[in-house]
Amino acid sequence: MVRVLIGVPKQVKRDEPFEVKLLISHPMESGQRRDAMGQAIPRDIINSFVCTYNGEEVLRAELFPAIAANPFLSFAVVAQESGTLEMRFTDDHGVVQTETVRVTVG
């Protein structure tokens, strides 16, 4: 389980796009570096991300080693009713982590 920070406005308006900001604590080891002994440090990144709102897809991303450490993502969501924003991301070991946030549509 990695640390995640999700920034979502407290209240959003129906049909009005709102910004979601996501920060994930992860080194995103590119696989390009060598350690002090000259050994290759194996690749270890979060390679995919899916965001849904009340089950409907917002954004799906395939991430590669060129995504910076402690990945940051910012994108807009549009909602008609209050609900749950779900973010699911998978790393190179196949570990899936899911984070949810309640969104109130006023």
Place this chain on the structure above:
Amino acid sequence: MSQSGDYGIDGRCQAALFALLMLLASACLAQEKRSGYQDASPETRAMQDDDAANPGFLWVQQGEALWSQRATGTLGSCADCHGSAPITMRGVAARYPMFDQKLGRPITLAQRIQQCRVERQGDTPLRPEGDALLGLTAYVGLQSRGMPMAVAIEGPARAFFESGKALFATRQGQLNLSCSQCHDGLAGQRLAGSVIPQGQPNGYPEYRLEWQGMGSLDRRIRNCLVGVRAEPLAPDAPELANLELYLGWRANGLAVETPAVRP
């Protein structure tokens, strides 16, 4: 301001005094105190300005969780004694490093946190430069954000301050450079593609793009020493705390920016 026809002995004395004051002022302030924030690119500054986009807040979040955590077998969490950090820790980080009466020397905020853990919480010390200690230090540091640095150097701290100040001006390492040569004398000019900052400590612990992570002032100073190919100071070396005491005083008046973002 005197009128043009009014210059006499008084006017000349005034002018001489004014010139003398300007000379004195320029000798003390080689340049105005400037946070590293101002030497960073607009993009890096934007990263710091938005709490939702500042990676340092991943560590602050961890620190906030640790603040209320009480490990089994220990005497209590930070919160058990200190209550709500935004209230009780307000302005605290701005005064560190601080002279510790019992130890008889200055200690950094991270050292104080470790001291609390061992002596008052009955817990084990956290790993230096580890995420947990950085997180707690950043969380406490955040409670001083926006407030001016206010490090005290009078009384028993004075001797340690002078020692740190002397170290700052001492040439060392294979490159035979002192901190002062770059960070006083050449601040604002460029080294390779980067602007040389004044080396102010007002944003620590900070997220450094070069580290791809969070780090302490200890780490930054050790990197500088390796950079001039000098012997790096051990993590708990008293010289490190003395130097940080001097750096803190040197930054007095600058706003705390923890958690800062730097290139």
Place this chain on the structure above:
Amino acid sequence: MLRRRFMVMAGVGLVVPLAPIHAVHATPAEVAALIAELVGEGEVRDGRVRLDLPVMVENGNSVGMTVSVDAPVGELRSIDVFAEGNPLPHVARFRFGPRAGAPRVATRIRLATSQTVIAVAKLADGSCWRDSVDLLVTLAACID
């Protein structure tokens, strides 16, 4: 002697490893091939995509990037980003779903060296649009 050895070890330990495993960077031809594969039968035209990246990059470890497309969000299918000078040229692929609120996405990327970064957007009608930025990546004066 011991002291000097310690210094060297400490120095080696603290210096960010520099030796890459693959070729130092991809080539424009490789990226062109990847784009051709993405675009398929059609052609890719300049325009309608805006790739926001600083021209002078302060540190290649983390560079803020925003890609936005001049099209209704409902018509935007995907955005791909490529870096011609990175060891691995494909940076990311973003696919937009029905709940997407705006035709844009922002993230932070790593750039190995001064190079050209290219964004390609695919719309619902099958058309492909591109934008590119030539940027300078400066190395940090003090490594680590």
